[in-house]
Amino acid sequence: MTRHCWFPDNTVLCNFAAVDRLNLLEKVLDGRGRWTEAVAAEAEQSTRYWPKLGQVTAGGWLGEPIAVDDPAETAAVDRIRRVVFGGSRSRPLQHLGEAETLVVIEQRSEFANSVWITDDGEAGHYARRKGITVKDTVDIMREAVVDGLVLADAGHGLLMGMEQAGRHLRGVPRRAADLLR
Numbered sequence: 001m002t003r004h005c006w007f008p009d010n011t012v013l014c015n016f017a018a019v020d021r022l023n024l025l026e027k028v029l030d031g032r033g034r035w036t037e038a039v040a041a042e043a044e045q046s047t048r049y050w051p052k053l054g055q056v057t058a059g060g061w062l063g064e065p066i067a068v069d070d071p072a073e074t075a076a077v078d079r080i081r082r083v084v085f086g087g088s089r090s091r092p093l094q095h096l097g098e099a100e101t102l103v104v105i106e107q108r109s110e111f112a113n114s115v116w117i118t119d120d121g122e123a124g125h126y127a128r129r130k131g132i133t134v135k136d137t138v139d140i141m142r143e144a145v146v147d148g149l150v151l152a153d154a155g156h157g158l159l160m161g162m163e164q165a166g167r168h169l170r171g172v173p174r175r176a177a178d179l180l181r
């Protein structure tokens with residue numbers, strides 16, 4: 001059976017960095033994690049706010065950043081970045097990581113059926129319409145709880161800690177036990 005890749009975006013990486021639990025995300029991804037050059041660059045920039053993000057690059061657990069340098073892919077990235085995410089020509093880096101990830105998953109056969117991990121509701125909705133499996137931070141925490149990597153109370157506490165750190169999550173359950181559903 002093929003083990004599909006999982007692509008976390010920078011927002012998700014920052015969520016786990018905010019509570020110093022990137023190691024938990026790494027365990028959930030279990031060697032399947034990947035990222036594009038733009039997401040890697042975004043994470044590098046975010047180390048100013050979340051220094052623990054340096055662990056991602058140092059650990060190598062998302063692999064070498066995937067380059068998007070084919071002219072057809074580059075054109076698709078720019079089109080998605082502007083049309084889907086409202087990016088502009090004057091801000092060429094706006095939403096670049098999301099657009100690169102979508103193009104890689106959608107257009108490269110070796111990444112077909114990959115999972116995109118994002119907390120961006122609009123981006124997730126668009127990706128689902130395109131047939132891409134989407135998970136968010138709460139889904140990843142559920143996986144961690146179900147897989148026995150963290151107890152439900154601790155997982156719920158981490159989600160609360162992310163919110164207390166100013167991170168914006170969607171669908172955080174009221175009770176820890178709800179992470180088991």
